[in-house]
Amino acid sequence: MSFDPAESTGLNQTAESAISADGTPDYDRTYTIAPRTGIATLLQAGDTLTITNPSGHQVCDFWTFRYPGITEYLSMAHTHTALDSIMPKPGDVLVTNNRTPILRFLEDTSPGIHDTVMAACDLPRYHQLGVSGYHDNCTDNLRMAVAAIGLSLPAIPAPFNVWMNIPVEKDGSIRWQPPVSEKGDFVRFEALVDCVAVMSACPQDLTPVNGLDTEPDKLTFQVTR
């Protein structure tokens, strides 16, 4: 009956994704997140993280965890209260499950349509969509990316689904739509405390969240200071 949030349901190259033993990045280097995989990077307070969408149609599931002691993490539910909004925009300060400011949203070249209410995809989701056997998924990418730098996921926080287009209607109903972002769009965040950032290039290929008639694609990121 016990459920281990850290236990991956399968493996992909995310398990070998460490950019260094503890996730410390090379500043100003452009790292590529291969399609369907994830990567974790350490950020020191004051560092800037830029996530770029080369194809324009690729969603990034995004999490941050205070470091060390990653039991405090970016929380969408607490951020909704902080922002009086479910749609973060540049200038906003995103907060943790203990309401600590963790990220400042600095810049967004896209039209600003993102999702903060949907869980990351996981293997049970793909099985419910009719897949048999393994399917890459953002939750396993999160688990593996964190494990790859020697940490263990304490819980599965709801992600900041950058560029995911999930309109919420007045009656609460939602729709799964393709992104409205364009080639080369990027988002930029400042780390307000030391933290681990994890990005997954979402492998969803059964709903149009990563574009109509397209394949999951890569993302890139850079850390600067």
Next chain:
Amino acid sequence: MSFDPAESTGLNQTAESAISADGTPDYDRTYTIAPRTGIATLLQAGDTLTITNPSGHQVCDFWTFRYPGITEYLSMAHTHTALDSIMPKPGDVLVTNNRTPILRFLEDTSPGIHDTVMAACDLPRYHQLGVSGYHDNCTDNLRMAVAAIGLSLPAIPAPFNVWMNIPVEKDGSIRWQPPVSEKGDFVRFEALVDCVAVMSACPQDLTPVNGLDTEPDKLTFQVTR
């Protein structure tokens, strides 16, 4: 830096709220949740839980955890995916962070306005609202109610805020509104697996979520089979 999700930031009578040593309820008994406090109750698969709002204006922060091994729990973010909606209604099946069906929403005598995107209130929230010193809060009520039956909270899941009225506009902005429920309204759920249900009579008295010009009030509940 390490954050313990189980550690209460203060105490109230929730710490003494155990309805029995392990939370096993007396069937058909009406239990009262005192204003500003919480209670945990075990539910066996097939049991029915009815939560009643005597004043009509009192919000119930509500969580369920699979039992034993409470690391799998009702997840609003995963439930949004399951329902294609952020507004659960009778007939809906609510799911866990591992997408296991955990509750069936059986009945709702209120107009059906509830919140599933906001975090539970906590002491940092009240400090941000200008309170100095301790203020009762739903997160501590959750921690204490779980501890009162001998368990330790593994994480702080986003709650199902029953009767909380937080309209979400097309641009993502939200407003904090009084409940539209009326005296004696109730919601009823069927447990689909063995679980612990926790209810907190929200002590928020600085925003109108528990009604305009009103005080936080009691709730009641019954378990039947």
